[in-house]
Amino acid sequence: MLPLNKLQQLFCDALRVPGSPPPALLAELVNDGLAEKRFNIYRNNFIVLNGDALADMYPVIRQLVGEQAFRLLATRYVREHPPAERTLLLYGEAFANFLGGIPELAALPYLADVARLEYAWTDAYHAEDAAPLTQHQVAAILPDAFGRVRLVPHPALHCIRSPYPLLRIWESNQPGAPEQRISLDEGSCNVLVTRPGVEVQLQGISDAEATLLQGLQDGATVEGAVAETLQVDPEFDLAAYLGRHLFDGTFCRIRLDPSDQDRKNQPEETP
Amino acid sequence: MNEAGTTLSSVPAPVPARAGAGLKALHYQEIIERQPEIGWFEVHPENYMGRGGAPLRYLERIRQDYPLSLHSVGTSLGSHRELDRQHLKQLKSLVDRFQPGLVSEHLSWSHGYEWFTHDLLPLIYNRESLQRVIANVQQVQETLQRPILIENPSSYLQFRHSDIPEQEFLVETAKRSGAGLLLDINNVYVSCRNHGWDIEAYLAAIPGELVGEIHLAGHTVQAVEGVELLIDDHGSPVCRAVWELYRGTLERMGPIPTLIEWDSNIPPLNQLEAEVRYAGQYLESLGEVQHAAAE
Incomplete structure:
Protein backbone atom coordinates (compact mmCIF):
# COMPACT_ATOMS: atom_id res chain seq x y z
CA MET A 1 0.00 0.00 0.00
CA PRO A 109 1.42 32.77 -38.82
CA TYR A 110 -0.97 35.25 -37.17
CA LEU A 111 -2.46 32.70 -34.74
CA ALA A 112 -0.03 33.42 -31.91
CA ASP A 113 -0.86 37.14 -32.02
CA VAL A 114 -4.59 36.39 -32.06
CA ALA A 115 -4.05 34.23 -28.98
CA ARG A 116 -2.11 37.06 -27.29
CA LEU A 117 -5.03 39.37 -27.98
CA GLU A 118 -7.60 36.90 -26.63
CA TYR A 119 -5.56 36.35 -23.47
CA ALA A 120 -5.27 40.12 -23.03
CA TRP A 121 -9.05 40.43 -23.47
CA THR A 122 -9.73 37.97 -20.63
CA ASP A 123 -7.00 39.43 -18.44
CA ALA A 124 -8.59 42.86 -18.90
CA TYR A 125 -12.05 41.42 -18.15
CA HIS A 126 -10.87 40.21 -14.73
CA ALA A 127 -8.47 43.09 -14.02
CA GLU A 128 -8.63 45.17 -10.87
CA ASP A 129 -11.37 47.82 -10.93
CA ALA A 130 -10.17 51.38 -11.44
CA ALA A 131 -11.92 54.50 -12.69
CA PRO A 132 -10.51 56.07 -15.86
CA LEU A 133 -8.75 59.40 -15.48
CA THR A 134 -11.10 62.37 -15.06
CA GLN A 135 -11.05 65.96 -16.32
CA HIS A 136 -10.84 67.01 -12.71
CA GLN A 137 -7.61 65.08 -12.09
CA VAL A 138 -6.04 66.58 -15.20
CA ALA A 139 -7.21 70.09 -14.36
CA ALA A 140 -5.26 69.84 -11.12
CA ILE A 141 -1.97 69.74 -13.05
CA LEU A 142 -0.34 73.05 -13.93
CA PRO A 143 0.16 73.16 -17.71
CA ASP A 144 3.92 73.66 -17.45
CA ALA A 145 4.18 70.62 -15.15
CA PHE A 146 2.37 68.23 -17.49
CA GLY A 147 5.53 67.09 -19.29
CA ARG A 148 7.00 65.90 -16.02
CA VAL A 149 4.03 63.80 -14.88
CA ARG A 150 3.72 60.06 -15.22
CA LEU A 151 0.42 58.75 -16.56
CA VAL A 152 -0.34 55.52 -14.71
CA PRO A 153 -1.75 52.85 -17.03
CA HIS A 154 -5.13 51.38 -16.06
CA PRO A 155 -4.76 47.84 -14.58
CA ALA A 156 -6.79 46.43 -17.50
CA LEU A 157 -4.60 48.03 -20.19
CA HIS A 158 -2.86 45.94 -22.84
CA CYS A 159 -1.38 46.83 -26.20
CA ILE A 160 -0.77 43.95 -28.60
CA ARG A 161 1.53 44.80 -31.52
CA SER A 162 1.35 42.54 -34.53
CA PRO A 163 2.76 42.48 -38.09
CA TYR A 164 -0.72 41.23 -39.19
CA PRO A 165 -4.11 42.97 -39.44
CA LEU A 166 -4.96 41.62 -36.01
CA LEU A 167 -7.97 43.75 -35.15
CA ARG A 168 -9.71 42.94 -38.46
CA ILE A 169 -9.03 39.23 -37.95
CA TRP A 170 -10.49 39.42 -34.45
CA GLU A 171 -13.54 41.45 -35.50
CA SER A 172 -14.41 39.29 -38.48
CA ASN A 173 -14.42 36.19 -36.28
CA GLN A 174 -16.87 37.50 -33.72
CA PRO A 175 -20.31 35.84 -33.54
CA GLY A 176 -22.57 37.26 -36.24
CA ALA A 177 -19.80 39.14 -38.08
CA PRO A 178 -20.22 39.07 -41.88
CA GLU A 179 -17.74 36.91 -43.74
CA GLN A 180 -14.80 38.91 -45.04
CA ARG A 181 -11.61 38.26 -46.91
CA ILE A 182 -8.65 39.73 -45.11
CA SER A 183 -5.30 39.97 -46.85
CA LEU A 184 -2.25 39.64 -44.66
CA ASP A 185 -0.75 42.33 -46.92
CA GLU A 186 -2.98 44.83 -45.13
CA GLY A 187 -0.05 44.95 -42.80
CA SER A 188 0.66 45.55 -39.17
CA CYS A 189 -1.71 46.60 -36.45
CA ASN A 190 -1.52 47.56 -32.78
CA VAL A 191 -4.56 46.70 -30.72
CA LEU A 192 -5.30 48.68 -27.58
CA VAL A 193 -7.28 46.72 -24.97
CA THR A 194 -9.08 48.79 -22.31
CA ARG A 195 -11.83 48.23 -19.77
CA PRO A 196 -13.02 51.62 -18.54
CA GLY A 197 -16.14 50.09 -16.89
CA VAL A 198 -17.03 46.39 -17.02
CA GLU A 199 -16.96 46.01 -20.82
CA VAL A 200 -13.67 45.24 -22.55
CA GLN A 201 -12.99 47.52 -25.55
CA LEU A 202 -10.59 47.05 -28.44
CA GLN A 203 -9.30 49.70 -30.84
CA GLY A 204 -6.43 50.08 -33.28
CA ILE A 205 -3.66 52.59 -32.56
CA SER A 206 -0.75 53.80 -34.67
CA ASP A 207 2.88 52.69 -34.26
CA ALA A 208 3.74 56.07 -32.76
CA GLU A 209 0.89 55.82 -30.26
CA ALA A 210 1.97 52.30 -29.33
CA THR A 211 5.54 53.54 -28.81
CA LEU A 212 4.33 56.39 -26.60
CA LEU A 213 2.22 54.00 -24.59
CA GLN A 214 5.08 51.56 -24.19
CA GLY A 215 7.24 54.37 -22.82
CA LEU A 216 4.51 55.45 -20.39
CA GLN A 217 3.94 51.82 -19.30
CA ASP A 218 7.67 51.54 -18.65
CA GLY A 219 7.37 54.48 -16.28
CA ALA A 220 8.70 57.33 -18.46
CA THR A 221 7.41 60.87 -17.94
CA VAL A 222 5.20 62.34 -20.68
CA GLU A 223 8.21 64.33 -21.98
CA GLY A 224 10.44 61.27 -21.95
CA ALA A 225 7.91 59.07 -23.76
CA VAL A 226 7.23 61.79 -26.34
CA ALA A 227 10.96 62.14 -27.07
CA GLU A 228 11.16 58.41 -27.85
CA THR A 229 8.01 58.58 -29.94
CA LEU A 230 9.29 61.46 -32.08
CA GLN A 231 12.10 59.18 -33.21
CA VAL A 232 9.49 56.78 -34.64
CA ASP A 233 7.27 59.53 -36.04
CA PRO A 234 8.62 63.11 -36.20
CA GLU A 235 5.05 64.29 -36.91
CA PHE A 236 3.62 62.76 -33.73
CA ASP A 237 0.93 65.03 -32.26
CA LEU A 238 0.66 64.64 -28.48
CA ALA A 239 -2.41 66.86 -28.17
CA ALA A 240 -4.32 64.75 -30.68
CA TYR A 241 -3.26 61.57 -28.85
CA LEU A 242 -4.36 62.92 -25.48
CA GLY A 243 -7.65 64.04 -27.01
CA ARG A 244 -8.36 60.45 -27.99
CA HIS A 245 -6.90 58.49 -25.10
CA LEU A 246 -6.48 60.57 -21.95
CA PHE A 247 -9.99 59.74 -20.70
CA ASP A 248 -10.81 56.49 -22.53
CA GLY A 249 -9.62 54.04 -19.87
CA THR A 250 -6.00 53.91 -21.00
CA PHE A 251 -4.92 55.67 -17.80
CA CYS A 252 -6.25 55.77 -14.26
CA ARG A 253 -3.99 58.11 -12.30
CA ILE A 254 -1.43 60.88 -12.65
CA ARG A 255 1.76 60.83 -10.68
CA LEU A 256 3.35 64.21 -10.19
CA ASP A 257 7.05 64.83 -10.31
CA PRO A 258 8.15 65.36 -6.66
CA SER A 259 9.27 68.94 -7.48
CA ASP A 260 5.71 69.75 -8.61
CA GLN A 261 3.98 68.18 -5.61
CA ASP A 262 3.43 71.47 -3.78
CA ARG A 263 2.31 73.58 -6.70
CA LYS A 264 -0.74 71.69 -7.96
CA ASN A 265 -3.71 73.57 -9.42
CA GLN A 266 -6.31 73.16 -6.77
CA PRO A 267 -9.46 74.65 -8.22
CA GLU A 268 -11.84 73.09 -5.72
CA GLU A 269 -9.69 73.19 -2.68
CA THR A 270 -11.78 72.81 0.45
CA PRO A 271 -10.65 73.67 3.94
CA MET B 1 -16.22 45.17 8.15
CA ASN B 2 -18.63 46.99 5.88
CA GLU B 3 -19.07 50.66 6.57
CA ALA B 4 -22.54 52.07 7.00
CA GLY B 5 -23.91 52.96 3.61
CA THR B 6 -22.53 49.95 1.79
CA THR B 7 -25.08 47.52 0.49
CA LEU B 8 -24.05 44.33 2.24
CA SER B 9 -24.69 43.68 5.86
CA SER B 10 -21.77 42.40 7.87
CA VAL B 11 -24.06 39.68 9.17
CA PRO B 12 -24.46 36.81 6.71
CA ALA B 13 -27.97 36.36 5.36
CA PRO B 14 -28.87 32.80 6.35
CA VAL B 15 -29.60 30.44 3.48
CA PRO B 16 -33.26 29.46 4.05
CA ALA B 17 -34.65 25.91 3.95
CA ARG B 18 -35.93 26.64 0.46
CA ALA B 19 -34.84 25.59 -3.01
CA GLY B 20 -32.00 27.56 -4.62
CA ALA B 21 -29.97 27.38 -7.81
CA GLY B 22 -26.40 27.58 -9.01
CA LEU B 23 -25.75 31.08 -10.36
CA LYS B 24 -24.59 31.11 -13.98
CA ALA B 25 -23.04 34.06 -15.83
CA LEU B 26 -25.49 33.79 -18.69
CA HIS B 27 -28.40 34.38 -16.29
CA TYR B 28 -26.95 37.42 -14.44
CA GLN B 29 -28.82 40.07 -16.39
CA GLU B 30 -32.18 38.30 -16.37
CA ILE B 31 -31.97 37.62 -12.62
CA ILE B 32 -31.33 41.28 -11.90
CA GLU B 33 -34.16 42.42 -14.16
CA ARG B 34 -36.77 39.80 -13.35
CA GLN B 35 -35.98 38.82 -9.74
CA PRO B 36 -37.09 35.19 -10.19
CA GLU B 37 -38.64 33.18 -7.34
CA ILE B 38 -35.46 31.36 -6.37
CA GLY B 39 -34.75 31.05 -2.65
CA TRP B 40 -30.98 31.61 -2.84
CA PHE B 41 -27.99 31.26 -5.12
CA GLU B 42 -24.77 29.31 -4.92
CA VAL B 43 -21.48 30.02 -6.72
CA HIS B 44 -18.04 28.49 -6.97
CA PRO B 45 -15.81 31.09 -5.28
CA GLU B 46 -13.02 30.14 -7.73
CA ASN B 47 -15.04 31.82 -10.50
CA TYR B 48 -14.88 35.07 -8.52
CA MET B 49 -11.18 35.03 -7.70
CA GLY B 50 -10.37 37.54 -10.43
CA ARG B 51 -9.01 40.90 -9.31
CA GLY B 52 -12.13 42.81 -10.38
CA GLY B 53 -14.50 43.28 -13.30
CA ALA B 54 -17.95 42.10 -14.28
CA PRO B 55 -18.31 38.79 -12.36
CA LEU B 56 -17.67 40.41 -8.96
CA ARG B 57 -19.85 43.35 -9.86
CA TYR B 58 -22.78 41.09 -10.81
CA LEU B 59 -22.35 38.92 -7.74
CA GLU B 60 -22.40 41.99 -5.54
CA ARG B 61 -25.63 43.15 -7.19
CA ILE B 62 -27.36 39.76 -6.94
CA ARG B 63 -26.22 39.32 -3.34
CA GLN B 64 -28.28 42.40 -2.46
CA ASP B 65 -31.44 40.50 -3.39
CA TYR B 66 -30.66 36.89 -2.51
CA PRO B 67 -28.91 34.88 0.19
CA LEU B 68 -25.70 33.31 -1.06
CA SER B 69 -23.77 30.09 -0.58
CA LEU B 70 -20.09 29.70 -1.55
CA HIS B 71 -19.38 26.21 -2.82
CA SER B 72 -15.66 25.80 -3.28
CA VAL B 73 -14.06 23.42 -5.77
CA GLY B 74 -10.41 24.33 -5.22
CA THR B 75 -9.55 23.92 -1.55
CA SER B 76 -8.43 20.32 -2.09
CA LEU B 77 -9.42 19.05 1.37
CA GLY B 78 -8.14 15.57 0.53
CA SER B 79 -4.62 16.67 -0.42
CA HIS B 80 -1.77 14.89 1.29
CA ARG B 81 -0.02 18.24 1.26
CA GLU B 82 -0.48 21.53 3.07
CA LEU B 83 -3.45 23.48 1.77
CA ASP B 84 -2.60 26.26 -0.65
CA ARG B 85 -2.36 29.41 1.45
CA GLN B 86 -2.98 31.78 -1.41
CA HIS B 87 -6.22 29.99 -2.29
CA LEU B 88 -7.36 30.08 1.34
CA LYS B 89 -6.58 33.76 1.53
CA GLN B 90 -8.65 34.48 -1.56
CA LEU B 91 -11.50 32.36 -0.21
CA LYS B 92 -11.38 34.25 3.07
CA SER B 93 -11.55 37.60 1.32
CA LEU B 94 -14.62 36.48 -0.67
CA VAL B 95 -16.28 35.24 2.53
CA ASP B 96 -15.57 38.60 4.17
CA ARG B 97 -16.84 40.53 1.19
CA PHE B 98 -20.01 38.57 0.36
CA GLN B 99 -20.99 37.25 3.81
CA PRO B 100 -22.42 33.97 2.50
CA GLY B 101 -24.95 32.04 4.58
CA LEU B 102 -23.13 28.77 3.83
CA VAL B 103 -19.62 27.75 2.78
CA SER B 104 -18.92 24.26 1.51
CA GLU B 105 -16.27 22.09 -0.16
CA HIS B 106 -16.00 18.55 -1.51
CA LEU B 107 -14.49 15.46 0.05
CA SER B 108 -11.91 15.13 -2.72
CA TRP B 109 -8.59 16.54 -3.81
CA SER B 110 -7.50 18.52 -6.85
CA HIS B 111 -4.16 20.06 -6.05
CA GLY B 112 -1.41 17.69 -7.13
CA TYR B 113 2.13 18.93 -6.92
CA GLU B 114 3.33 22.02 -8.68
CA TRP B 115 0.13 22.19 -10.71
CA PHE B 116 -3.65 22.09 -10.24
CA THR B 117 -5.93 19.53 -11.87
CA HIS B 118 -9.13 21.59 -11.34
CA ASP B 119 -10.99 18.30 -11.10
CA LEU B 120 -12.50 16.65 -8.02
CA LEU B 121 -10.33 13.55 -7.69
CA PRO B 122 -11.21 10.46 -5.63
CA LEU B 123 -9.73 9.95 -2.19
CA ILE B 124 -8.56 6.74 -0.58
CA TYR B 125 -10.53 6.21 2.65
CA ASN B 126 -8.20 5.03 5.41
CA ARG B 127 -6.73 6.23 8.72
CA GLU B 128 -4.01 8.30 7.06
CA SER B 129 -6.36 10.18 4.74
CA LEU B 130 -8.92 10.67 7.53
CA GLN B 131 -6.31 12.40 9.74
CA ARG B 132 -5.25 14.54 6.82
CA VAL B 133 -8.78 15.59 5.84
CA ILE B 134 -9.72 16.43 9.43
CA ALA B 135 -6.59 18.60 9.78
CA ASN B 136 -7.30 20.29 6.44
CA VAL B 137 -10.94 20.99 7.32
CA GLN B 138 -9.81 22.46 10.62
CA GLN B 139 -7.32 24.68 8.83
CA VAL B 140 -10.02 25.98 6.46
CA GLN B 141 -12.40 26.62 9.35
CA GLU B 142 -9.74 28.42 11.37
CA THR B 143 -8.91 30.60 8.40
CA LEU B 144 -12.54 31.41 7.64
CA GLN B 145 -13.52 31.63 11.31
CA ARG B 146 -16.65 29.59 10.66
CA PRO B 147 -17.68 25.97 10.13
CA ILE B 148 -17.99 24.64 6.61
CA LEU B 149 -20.07 21.86 5.04
CA ILE B 150 -18.33 18.89 3.42
CA GLU B 151 -19.94 17.33 0.38
CA ASN B 152 -19.97 13.64 -0.46
CA PRO B 153 -18.33 13.28 -3.89
CA SER B 154 -19.40 11.38 -6.97
CA SER B 155 -16.76 8.85 -7.94
CA TYR B 156 -15.93 6.34 -10.64
CA LEU B 157 -13.23 4.22 -9.02
CA GLN B 158 -12.25 2.84 -5.63
CA PHE B 159 -8.88 2.24 -4.05
CA ARG B 160 -8.03 -1.28 -3.04
CA HIS B 161 -6.77 -0.26 0.37
CA SER B 162 -9.72 1.94 1.31
CA ASP B 163 -10.99 0.45 4.54
CA ILE B 164 -13.52 3.02 5.78
CA PRO B 165 -16.91 3.26 4.02
CA GLU B 166 -17.38 6.71 2.49
CA GLN B 167 -20.43 7.57 4.63
CA GLU B 168 -18.52 6.72 7.83
CA PHE B 169 -15.53 8.73 6.64
CA LEU B 170 -17.78 11.76 6.09
CA VAL B 171 -19.53 11.49 9.44
CA GLU B 172 -16.25 10.96 11.29
CA THR B 173 -14.68 13.97 9.54
CA ALA B 174 -17.66 16.16 10.40
CA LYS B 175 -17.83 15.07 14.03
CA ARG B 176 -14.12 15.49 14.67
CA SER B 177 -13.69 18.80 12.83
CA GLY B 178 -16.96 20.45 13.82
CA ALA B 179 -17.98 20.74 10.16
CA GLY B 180 -21.42 19.93 8.79
CA LEU B 181 -22.29 17.90 5.72
CA LEU B 182 -23.60 18.85 2.32
CA LEU B 183 -25.55 15.80 1.20
CA ASP B 184 -25.52 15.52 -2.59
CA ILE B 185 -28.22 12.96 -3.26
CA ASN B 186 -27.33 12.65 -6.93
CA ASN B 187 -23.73 11.92 -5.92
CA VAL B 188 -24.90 9.26 -3.47
CA TYR B 189 -26.93 7.70 -6.26
CA VAL B 190 -24.11 7.94 -8.83
CA SER B 191 -21.40 6.56 -6.52
CA CYS B 192 -23.57 3.78 -5.10
CA ARG B 193 -24.55 2.65 -8.61
CA ASN B 194 -20.95 2.88 -9.85
CA HIS B 195 -19.56 0.86 -6.96
CA GLY B 196 -22.45 -1.43 -6.10
CA TRP B 197 -22.96 0.16 -2.66
CA ASP B 198 -26.28 0.01 -0.83
CA ILE B 199 -27.98 3.41 -1.32
CA GLU B 200 -30.41 3.05 1.60
CA ALA B 201 -27.61 2.01 3.96
CA TYR B 202 -25.46 4.95 2.82
CA LEU B 203 -28.22 7.48 3.46
CA ALA B 204 -29.27 5.85 6.74
CA ALA B 205 -25.71 6.30 8.06
CA ILE B 206 -25.89 10.09 7.64
CA PRO B 207 -27.32 11.76 10.77
CA GLY B 208 -29.83 14.45 9.75
CA GLU B 209 -28.53 16.91 12.31
CA LEU B 210 -25.18 17.09 10.49
CA VAL B 211 -26.72 18.00 7.13
CA GLY B 212 -26.83 21.73 6.40
CA GLU B 213 -27.55 21.59 2.69
CA ILE B 214 -28.72 19.20 -0.03
CA HIS B 215 -27.63 19.12 -3.67
CA LEU B 216 -29.67 17.71 -6.54
CA ALA B 217 -28.45 17.41 -10.13
CA GLY B 218 -28.69 15.33 -13.28
CA HIS B 219 -26.23 12.71 -14.52
CA THR B 220 -25.70 10.69 -17.68
CA VAL B 221 -25.37 6.96 -18.15
CA GLN B 222 -22.35 5.62 -20.04
CA ALA B 223 -21.99 2.00 -21.08
CA VAL B 224 -18.45 0.74 -20.49
CA GLU B 225 -17.92 -2.80 -21.80
CA GLY B 226 -21.45 -3.81 -21.04
CA VAL B 227 -21.42 -2.19 -17.59
CA GLU B 228 -23.33 1.01 -16.95
CA LEU B 229 -21.35 3.77 -15.26
CA LEU B 230 -23.09 6.97 -14.19
CA ILE B 231 -21.31 10.22 -14.97
CA ASP B 232 -22.06 13.17 -12.72
CA ASP B 233 -22.14 15.92 -15.36
CA HIS B 234 -24.83 18.26 -13.96
CA GLY B 235 -26.16 18.64 -17.47
CA SER B 236 -29.79 17.47 -17.31
CA PRO B 237 -32.89 17.42 -15.08
CA VAL B 238 -32.79 15.50 -11.80
CA CYS B 239 -33.81 11.87 -12.41
CA ARG B 240 -36.90 10.23 -10.91
CA ALA B 241 -34.92 7.92 -8.61
CA VAL B 242 -33.04 10.88 -7.11
CA TRP B 243 -36.30 12.77 -6.49
CA GLU B 244 -37.61 9.74 -4.61
CA LEU B 245 -34.45 9.56 -2.48
CA TYR B 246 -34.82 13.28 -1.85
CA ARG B 247 -38.38 12.82 -0.60
CA GLY B 248 -37.28 10.06 1.78
CA THR B 249 -34.36 12.16 3.03
CA LEU B 250 -36.56 15.18 3.76
CA GLU B 251 -39.08 13.01 5.57
CA ARG B 252 -36.29 11.72 7.80
CA MET B 253 -34.29 14.93 8.25
CA GLY B 254 -36.86 17.71 7.94
CA PRO B 255 -36.57 20.77 5.67
CA ILE B 256 -33.03 21.56 4.48
CA PRO B 257 -31.80 24.22 1.99
CA THR B 258 -31.71 22.44 -1.38
CA LEU B 259 -29.74 23.40 -4.45
CA ILE B 260 -30.39 22.55 -8.08
CA GLU B 261 -26.97 22.26 -9.75
CA TRP B 262 -26.87 22.66 -13.50
CA ASP B 263 -23.36 23.29 -14.84
CA SER B 264 -23.27 21.96 -18.40
CA ASN B 265 -25.88 22.30 -21.19
CA ILE B 266 -27.15 25.18 -19.04
CA PRO B 267 -30.87 25.73 -19.75
CA PRO B 268 -32.71 29.05 -19.98
CA LEU B 269 -33.43 30.58 -16.59
CA ASN B 270 -37.13 29.70 -16.69
CA GLN B 271 -36.34 26.00 -17.07
CA LEU B 272 -33.92 26.15 -14.15
CA GLU B 273 -36.61 27.99 -12.21
CA ALA B 274 -39.11 25.20 -12.96
CA GLU B 275 -36.69 22.63 -11.52
CA VAL B 276 -36.19 24.84 -8.44
CA ARG B 277 -39.98 25.13 -8.05
CA TYR B 278 -40.29 21.38 -8.28
CA ALA B 279 -37.79 20.90 -5.44
CA GLY B 280 -39.64 23.62 -3.55
CA GLN B 281 -42.85 21.57 -3.74
CA TYR B 282 -41.15 18.71 -1.92
CA LEU B 283 -40.02 21.11 0.80
CA GLU B 284 -43.48 22.68 1.09
CA SER B 285 -45.40 19.43 1.11
CA LEU B 286 -43.08 18.29 3.86
CA GLY B 287 -44.11 21.31 5.88
CA GLU B 288 -47.75 20.35 5.37
CA VAL B 289 -47.12 16.75 6.36
CA GLN B 290 -45.33 17.83 9.52
CA HIS B 291 -48.00 20.41 10.27
CA ALA B 292 -50.72 17.77 9.90
CA ALA B 293 -48.77 15.41 12.13
CA ALA B 294 -48.44 18.09 14.81
CA GLU B 295 -52.21 18.71 14.80
Missing part, protein backbone atom coordinates in the same frame (compact mmCIF):
# COMPACT_ATOMS: atom_id res chain seq x y z
CA LEU A 2 1.37 3.40 -1.00
CA PRO A 3 1.37 6.35 1.39
CA LEU A 4 -1.09 9.12 0.46
CA ASN A 5 1.50 11.44 -1.07
CA LYS A 6 2.91 8.75 -3.38
CA LEU A 7 -0.56 7.61 -4.39
CA GLN A 8 -1.67 11.16 -5.25
CA GLN A 9 1.52 11.88 -7.18
CA LEU A 10 1.10 8.71 -9.21
CA PHE A 11 -2.55 9.56 -9.89
CA CYS A 12 -1.75 13.14 -10.93
CA ASP A 13 1.10 12.16 -13.22
CA ALA A 14 -1.05 9.51 -14.92
CA LEU A 15 -3.73 12.13 -15.74
CA ARG A 16 -1.28 13.79 -18.14
CA VAL A 17 -0.14 10.72 -20.04
CA PRO A 18 -2.12 8.98 -22.81
CA GLY A 19 -2.14 5.19 -23.07
CA SER A 20 -2.45 2.69 -20.24
CA PRO A 21 -2.02 4.05 -16.72
CA PRO A 22 1.12 2.73 -14.98
CA PRO A 23 0.83 -0.76 -13.40
CA ALA A 24 1.82 0.73 -10.02
CA LEU A 25 -1.36 2.86 -10.09
CA LEU A 26 -3.61 0.07 -11.38
CA ALA A 27 -2.34 -2.10 -8.53
CA GLU A 28 -3.85 0.45 -6.10
CA LEU A 29 -7.33 0.35 -7.66
CA VAL A 30 -10.14 -2.10 -7.00
CA ASN A 31 -9.85 -4.52 -9.87
CA ASP A 32 -13.30 -5.33 -11.22
CA GLY A 33 -12.05 -5.69 -14.77
CA LEU A 34 -12.91 -2.02 -15.46
CA ALA A 35 -10.23 -0.31 -13.38
CA GLU A 36 -8.46 1.17 -16.38
CA LYS A 37 -11.72 2.43 -17.91
CA ARG A 38 -12.73 3.92 -14.60
CA PHE A 39 -9.43 5.74 -14.32
CA ASN A 40 -9.85 6.97 -17.90
CA ILE A 41 -13.04 8.81 -16.89
CA TYR A 42 -10.88 11.01 -14.64
CA ARG A 43 -8.18 11.41 -17.26
CA ASN A 44 -10.77 12.42 -19.81
CA ASN A 45 -12.44 14.84 -17.38
CA PHE A 46 -9.08 16.44 -16.67
CA ILE A 47 -8.46 17.04 -20.37
CA VAL A 48 -12.01 18.18 -21.18
CA LEU A 49 -12.45 20.44 -18.15
CA ASN A 50 -9.22 22.32 -18.71
CA GLY A 51 -9.69 22.22 -22.48
CA ASP A 52 -13.11 23.85 -22.00
CA ALA A 53 -11.43 26.67 -20.09
CA LEU A 54 -9.09 27.19 -23.06
CA ALA A 55 -12.03 27.08 -25.46
CA ASP A 56 -13.73 29.83 -23.42
CA MET A 57 -10.63 31.97 -23.49
CA TYR A 58 -9.78 31.44 -27.18
CA PRO A 59 -13.04 31.52 -29.20
CA VAL A 60 -11.37 33.20 -32.22
CA ILE A 61 -8.56 30.63 -32.38
CA ARG A 62 -11.25 27.96 -32.20
CA GLN A 63 -13.09 29.59 -35.08
CA LEU A 64 -9.89 29.91 -37.13
CA VAL A 65 -8.63 26.33 -36.74
CA GLY A 66 -11.99 24.57 -36.37
CA GLU A 67 -13.43 22.68 -33.41
CA GLN A 68 -11.68 19.38 -34.07
CA ALA A 69 -8.19 20.84 -34.48
CA PHE A 70 -8.77 23.09 -31.47
CA ARG A 71 -9.57 20.10 -29.27
CA LEU A 72 -6.41 18.29 -30.40
CA LEU A 73 -4.34 21.39 -29.67
CA ALA A 74 -6.06 21.88 -26.32
CA THR A 75 -5.40 18.28 -25.29
CA ARG A 76 -1.75 18.62 -26.12
CA TYR A 77 -1.53 21.98 -24.36
CA VAL A 78 -3.22 20.69 -21.19
CA ARG A 79 -0.75 17.78 -21.06
CA GLU A 80 2.28 19.97 -21.68
CA HIS A 81 1.16 22.94 -19.58
CA PRO A 82 -1.11 21.67 -16.79
CA PRO A 83 -2.68 24.57 -14.87
CA ALA A 84 -0.25 26.41 -12.64
CA GLU A 85 -3.08 28.81 -11.73
CA ARG A 86 -5.33 28.26 -8.73
CA THR A 87 -8.44 29.05 -10.75
CA LEU A 88 -9.30 28.49 -14.38
CA LEU A 89 -10.10 32.16 -15.01
CA LEU A 90 -6.73 32.89 -16.59
CA TYR A 91 -5.58 29.40 -17.56
CA GLY A 92 -3.72 29.34 -20.87
CA GLU A 93 -1.17 32.14 -20.70
CA ALA A 94 1.42 30.11 -22.65
CA PHE A 95 -1.03 29.12 -25.40
CA ALA A 96 0.19 31.84 -27.81
CA ASN A 97 3.79 30.66 -27.65
CA PHE A 98 2.61 27.05 -27.80
CA LEU A 99 0.68 27.74 -31.03
CA GLY A 100 3.69 29.60 -32.46
CA GLY A 101 5.80 26.48 -31.97
CA ILE A 102 3.56 24.05 -33.86
CA PRO A 103 4.98 23.38 -37.34
CA GLU A 104 1.58 22.29 -38.77
CA LEU A 105 0.24 25.79 -38.04
CA ALA A 106 3.00 27.60 -39.95
CA ALA A 107 0.52 28.52 -42.69
CA LEU A 108 -1.42 30.59 -40.12
